[in-house]
Amino acid sequence: LAKTTQPISMDSYEGQEVNITCSHNNIATNDYITWYQQFPSQGPRFIIQGYKTKVTNEVASLFIPADRKSSTLSLPRVSLSDTAVYYCLVGEGTGGFKTIFGAGTRLFVKA
Amino acid sequence: GAGVSQSPSNKVTEKGKDVELRCDPISGHTALYWYRQRLGQGLEFLIYFQGNSAPDKSGLPSDRFSAERTGESVSTLTIQRTQQEDSAVYLCASSFFHSTGASRYTFGSGTRLTVV
Numbered sequence: 001l002a003k004t005t006q007p008i009s010m011d012s013y014e015g016q017e018v019n020i021t022c023s024h025n026n027i028a029t030n031d032y033i034t035w036y037q038q039f040p041s042q043g044p045r046f047i048i049q050g051y052k053t054k055v056t057n058e059v060a061s062l063f064i065p066a067d068r069k070s071s072t073l074s075l076p077r078v079s080l081s082d083t084a085v086y087y088c089l090v091g092e093g094t095g096g097f098k099t100i101f102g103a104g105t106r107l108f109v110k111a
Numbered sequence: 112g113a114g115v116s117q118s119p120s121n122k123v124t125e126k127g128k129d130v131e132l133r134c135d136p137i138s139g140h141t142a143l144y145w146y147r148q149r150l151g152q153g154l155e156f157l158i159y160f161q162g163n164s165a166p167d168k169s170g171l172p173s174d175r176f177s178a179e180r181t182g183e184s185v186s187t188l189t190i191q192r193t194q195q196e197d198s199a200v201y202l203c204a205s206s207f208f209h210s211t212g213a214s215r216y217t218f219g220s221g222t223r224l225t226v227v
Contacts, residue, residue, distance in 0.1 A: 034215065043115075043202050043218025044154070087153070091214055101146065101154035 004088045009106040018075045020105050022088030025069050033064060033071045036087045038104070044087060048073070075107075083109045113137075117203050117219035124193055124226055132188045132222045136205030141183050142214065146202045147172075148221070154202065160186060161208055193226045200224070 005023040012018045024033070032051050036044035048055055050062040050071070061074040075082055085104040116135040124130050136143050141162045146154040156170040160180040171177070175193075180186040190197055200223050204216040 036216070041220075043204070043221055044216070045218070046215050049215060101156070103153040 020073045024090045038085045115219035134186045134203030140205035144204045149199045
């Protein structure tokens with residue numbers, strides 16, 4: 001079961017780009033990397049998912065190096081409303097999807 | 112439905128009472144998960160249902176916790192003889208089944224359980 005490690009917290013200012021890196025050294029061949037965002041009093045919300053190289057959507061970009069042992073979530077020009085907890089997950093590729101959520105990274109965006 | 116629905120949204124119960132939490136997953140999602148989230152902490156896996164397969168109960172913290180799912184629809188999480196340490200938000204998520212780790216979960220808003 002691939003375990004992930006990410007910073008506990010990060011601070012940023014409005015308008016800046018934020019990069020959150022996640023380590024997953026024992027990622028399996030079939031595993032995908034998925035990021036979720038959680039606001040207070042809500043369930044986590046899917047942000048982006050990738051397997052390798054770079055994925056971009058309207059919300060974020062996900063950079064995955066060739067060895068796939070880490071990944072970086074990039075949030076362009078953050079706003080106060082991006083203050084949330086961000087979880088990096090690596091799917092268990094054997095068919096049993098007891099995905100483990102770590103403590104996540106608490107991002108605090110300041111004015 | 113359009114999203115994952117959980118009920119009740121809030122539940123206050125007395126220590127020692129039993130509680131039942133409900134989750135209505137997205138129609139067509141064969142996989143369903145329960146997680147527990149204590150204040151300021153990450154999500155703890157509790158149980159996973161996939162179709163008609165035997166559920167993965169490995170995350171249930173004690174035999175006071177149980178869960179059922181009717182086919183590929185509603186699930187209920189039951190906590191018997193509640194204790195104060197059971198106070199948390201209980202989150203349900205559902206997804207399509209993928210043979211690789213490409214699942215995308217849709218979470219409900221959770222049930223906030225307070226044991227007094």
